[in-house]
Amino acid sequence: MREGGDRSARTGLLKMNFEGQTTDEFIKGLWRDNPVFVQVLGMCPVLAVSNTAWNALAMGLATAFVLLMSNILVSSLRNFIPRQVRIASYILIIATFVTITDYAIQAISVELHKSLGAFISLIVVNCLILSRAEAFASKNGIGRSIMDALGMGVGFTFALLCLGAVREIFGNGSIFGWSMFPDQFQEWIVMILPAGGFFTLALWLLIFNIIKERKAS
Amino acid sequence: MNTEPLWNIFINASLVNNFVLAYFLGICPFLGVSAKVDTSVKMGGAVTFVMVISAMCAYGIHVLLVYLNAPFLQLISYIVVIASTVQLVEMIIKKMSPALFRTLGIFLPLITTNCAILGLALFQTNKGYGIVQSFVYALGAGAGFTLALVLIAGLREQMEFAEVPNTMKGTALTLMIAGILSLSFMGFAGLGMQ
Numbered sequence A: 001m002r003e004g005g006d007r008s009a010r011t012g013l014l015k016m017n018f019e020g021q022t023t024d025e026f027i028k029g030l031w032r033d034n035p036v037f038v039q040v041l042g043m044c045p046v047l048a049v050s051n052t053a054w055n056a057l058a059m060g061l062a063t064a065f066v067l068l069m070s071n072i073l074v075s076s077l078r079n080f081i082p083r084q085v086r087i088a089s090y091i092l093i094i095a096t097f098v099t100i101t102d103y104a105i106q107a108i109s110v111e112l113h114k115s116l117g118a119f120i121s122l123i124v125v126n127c128l129i130l131s132r133a134e135a136f137a138s139k140n141g142i143g144r145s146i147m148d149a150l151g152m153g154v155g156f157t158f159a160l161l162c163l164g165a166v167r168e169i170f171g172n173g174s175i176f177g178w179s180m181f182p183d184q185f186q187e188w189i190v191m192i193l194p195a196g197g198f199f200t201l202a203l204w205l206l207i208f209n210i211i212k213e214r215k216a217s
Numbered sequence B: 001m002n003t004e005p006l007w008n009i010f011i012n013a014s015l016v017n018n019f020v021l022a023y024f025l026g027i028c029p030f031l032g033v034s035a036k037v038d039t040s041v042k043m044g045g046a047v048t049f050v051m052v053i054s055a056m057c058a059y060g061i062h063v064l065l066v067y068l069n070a071p072f073l074q075l076i077s078y079i080v081v082i083a084s085t086v087q088l089v090e091m092i093i094k095k096m097s098p099a100l101f102r103t104l105g106i107f108l109p110l111i112t113t114n115c116a117i118l119g120l121a122l123f124q125t126n127k128g129y130g131i132v133q134s135f136v137y138a139l140g141a142g143a144g145f146t147l148a149l150v151l152i153a154g155l156r157e158q159m160e161f162a163e164v165p166n167t168m169k170g171t172a173l174t175l176m177i178a179g180i181l182s183l184s185f186m187g188f189a190g191l192g193m194q
Helices: A002-017 A023-030 A043-048 A053-076 A083-108 A110-119 A121-125 A127-137 A142-172 A194-216 B006-016 B027-032 B037-068 B071-096 B098-107 B109-113 B115-127 B131-159 B171-191
Strands: none
Touching (some): A023 A142, A043 A110, A043 A121, A043 A142, A043 A194, A053 A083, A053 A121, A053 A127, A083 A110, A083 A121, A083 A127, A083 B109, A110 A121, A110 B115, A121 B115, A127 A142, A127 B109, A142 A194, B027 B131, B037 B071, B037 B098, B037 B109, B037 B115, B037 B131, B071 B098, B071 B109, B071 B115, B098 B109, B115 B131, B131 B171
């Protein structure tokens, strides 16, 4: 994996520049280690609820909230959780916050809760959250973990919005519910269908690959 | 109480609403393990096994939680059951076939965070399936997952020899294939009887 080595070398370089600063933890989630486009983590909700921009935004924010809270709790309990049962404890912590989020969304908007469906509960099994708990929060202090969670959360929301916006514009002719094109516009139904999710994500990954190659050469 | 015929449940779960290609559940192993047909068949088998056991447990838990009037514990108890089932499967595979254990590697414990399994438990509860219906639903979902995994693995094995631009290689290409596969699975929509 030449690419991986290259990336970690670059990360190391940046770490030196930002020694002792937490801003780097925030920035890395946005772009360099973007959870969706670079790490390809947590794909299920990315593909499933990105059929409109609103759904994508709500899902992104819900995930970011769970990520933030679980990172805080995992990081503050990191010296008390025995190593052997750590994964089980992390999942329990995450499941608790997801239940809270589920009930909160239901209280705020029943309509939104219906359109997101089971995918709010499925935040529990979003690999992104568990991987941040295991790879970052369990080894770092609360402050850095908060920054990490915020960065990853915003990066995740950004990626979801990228997909949601494209799919809504082409599949529905609107953005955030606002109509974009004149009435003659023929919607691309395929974009709303599951297949459209795969195609849109593939296109975004392609764009990212091209940018990466440009930078490398 | 849901009175859907068992055959409909099976066809709906495996083909019409395929968990991977229509619901986007279990994408991580779908992208990660699906490089070889051989491995993906075994992975599919392991996932189906976990699905059936956790679906049965989820049914029991649901009945218990309704009795206790504590629906907010649903998510937490489901995930605990799934995690322990996966642990069990891991131990069985390690004992019976160390070679398979090594091939599946990190993706075996990751079955816990496979959304297809938790999704199955949640869907069956939402649909109000009885215990036999849940069993058939789990079998159908497992068969659909295995089918999608094997199909994509076969396509990817062929792609090894295809001339693809460097930028396309990897996840982007797999997602494109998955999109086309998902389109073709829509042809099964006519099979879905209500």
